[in-house]
Amino acid sequence: MRLDETLLGINSTYTNILSVLSLAELGVGTAINFSLYAPVARHDKEKIKAYMQFYKKAYRMIAIIVAAVGLILVPFLKYIIKDPVGIDSNQDLINFYLIFLFNTVSSYFVAYKYSLPNAEQKNYIQSNVITITKITTTLVQIIVILATSSFYGYLISASVIELAQKIFANIYLNHKYPFLKEQNVEKLSKEETTDIKRKTGALVCHKVGDVARLxxxxxxxxxxxxxxxxxxxxxxxxxxxxxxxxxxxxxxxxxxxxxxxxxxxxxxxxxxxxxxxxxxxxxxxxxxxxxxxxxxxxxxxxxxxxxxxxxxxxxxxxxxxxxxxxxxxxxxxxxxxxxxxxxxxxxxxxxxxxxxxxxxxxxxxxxxxxxxxxxxxxxxxxxxxxxxxxxxxxxxxxxxxxxxxxxxxxxxxxxxxxxxxxxxxxxxxxxxxxxxxxxxxxxxxxxxxxxxxxxxxxxxxxxxxxxxxxxxxxxxxxxxxxx
Known part of the structure; x- marks a missing residue:
């Protein structure tokens, strides 16, 4: 058994819709990643903590925005998905979409932590985690489709694996960088926050344009x-x-x-x-x-x-x-x-x-x-x-x-x-x-x-x-x- 054209089309379209919703990130991550290079090179733990705390708060707000806008789009799905042959219920279209939305929103609660190992030139940590997750997800989804022919099973199996990956990554990165859990964190200076906002402002244009094109x-x-x-x-x-x-x-x-x-x-x-x-x-x-x-x-x-x-x-x-x-x-x-x-x-x-x-x-x-x-x-x-x-x-x-x-x-x-x-x-x-x-x-x-x-x-x-x-x-x- 395999997914028919309609279900594959829904999978592709929802993936792209959620990519558009990710405009809420607006380049904050890239701007802070760049700002981390200097304090990492100086081994300035306090400044690293300050940037990561700022990053954490920003990404939690982004998660809330993406969730809210994503839910607002639910009534309009029937206009975006043209001729969904084989889909018996509009509720199925909504349920499929909500699974995609959950995957996207939950990612913001751990994604920011990868910026620190990446700034330390340890990109392999994130690459390895993503690669292993993708391979595991693909193998499990193949088994689920062959065994059940269920699109719900196909989506939920991937969602469970990705959630497990996020939990593991959070535990691993907290263990690797225990100082990130410390409560005594200084705030970034006005100049530093202004610099992040200036870079983010430029990256907003990049993000909006890239989404519209890609x-x-x-x-x-x-x-x-x-x-x-x-x-x-x-x-x-x-x-x-x-x-x-x-x-x-x-x-x-x-x-x-x-x-x-x-x-x-x-x-x-x-x-x-x-x-x-x-x-x-x-x-x-x-x-x-x-x-x-x-x-x-x-x-x-x-x-x-x-x-x-x-x-x-x-x-x-x-x-x-x-x-x-x-x-x-x-x-x-x-x-x-x-x-x-x-x-x-x-x-x-x-x-x-x-x-x-x-x-x-x-x-x-x-x-x-x-x-x-x-x-x-x-x-x-x-x-x-x-x-x-x-x-x-x-x-x-x-x-x-x-x-x-x-x-x-x-x-x-x-x-x-x-x-x-x-x-x-x-x-x-x-x-x-x-x-x-x-x-x-x-x-x-x-x-x-x-x-x-x-x-x-x-x-x-x-x-x-x-x-x-x-x-x-x-x-x-x-x-x-x-x-």
């Missing part, structure tokens, strides 16, 4: 096409996000390291490390985008059957946005580490407006692919504007080199992708599991061989090769010592 596709599809189509798209997004979440853990884990790099190293060193970081991201996101384009639809056909397949143009549009989103991850992470929040604060608002206008106009005229054309165009605004800001503010140089490298990376990715498509055509249209695995291996070898052919002599590749080689030798030495 979290509305499913809502538009559900409202202008039907909720079942949102469910079909969600299968593709599920596979893509499963990979991208893992990839993003790697790239997001360096934010704190960049924060220290910016505080202690020269601009030339910062620029060099940024170029290495950007090269690695282009390689990984380019490889996964090409792999998804060739393998994703055959995987969906093997897994779910022909009726769950999307047109090739829609798949291509989703993956074009996926690649450029990867480029933006690099820019956003470095910008966050450097505390560059205000220079482009209105850009996300423009992006959000462009996305909504183009997506709504085009979905009426050309259907599903129009939604993603709007997403791509609005996203590219940041790909052009943010490099200029970062290069000027952080590196004090022009961004021409960034765009030249972007053209080189895209050209090689397209060339490697063309070779991979030619090899794909050798295989029959209907793949077996064995032929799918063989094709995946061949495509991996071809893409990476072409990429290495062009870039193996660059300083960026040599640095990465040396770093991985050093770590491999350390791992090997540790293994020998243990024996």
């Amino acid at each position: 979290q509305t596709d499913s809502i538009i599809i559900s409202g202008f096409i039907n909720v079942a189509m949102s469910g079909v798209v969600d299968n593709y997004n599920l596979v893509i996000s499963s990979v991208s979440n893992f990839v993003n853990i790697i790239f997001n884990s360096v934010i704190s390291s960049f924060g220290n790099l910016i505080a202690t190293e020269s601009k030339e060193k910062q620029y060099s490390m940024f170029c290495i970081y950007r090269f690695f991201a282009s390689w990984i996101y380019g490889f996964s985008a090409v792999g998804f384009y060739i393998l994703l639809t055959p995987l969906i056909r093997l897994w779910l059957g022909d009726k769950w397949m999307l047109p090739g143009a829609v798949t291509a549009a989703i993956l074009i946005d996926y690649y450029f989103k990867g480029e933006r991850v690099v820019l956003s992470n470095f910008k966050t580490a450097a505390g560059v929040f205000e220079q482009d604060k209105y850009l996300p608002l423009v992006q959000g407006a462009v996305n909504l206008v183009i997506s709504i106009v085009l979905v009426r005229r050309i259907g599903l692919v129009g939604v993603y054309i709007g997403t791509i165009i609005s996203g590219l605004l940041a790909n052009f504007i943010r490099p200029v800001i970062i290069y000027r503010v952080c590196f004090e140089r022009k961004a021409a080199g960034y765009f030249i490298d972007a053209v080189k990376y895209i050209a090689v990715i397209l060339l490697a992708g063309a070779f991979c498509i030619v090899c794909r055509n050798i295989f029959p249209e209907n793949l077996t599991i064995l032929s799918f695995i063989v094709m995946a291996v061949i495509i991996s070898v071809i893409f990476n061989s072409v990429f290495l052919l062009f870039f193996s002599r660059t300083n960026e590749f040599k640095y990465l090769y040396g770093m991985f080689k050093e770590r491999y030798l350390q791992w090997q030495a540790n293994g020998v010592n243990k024996k």
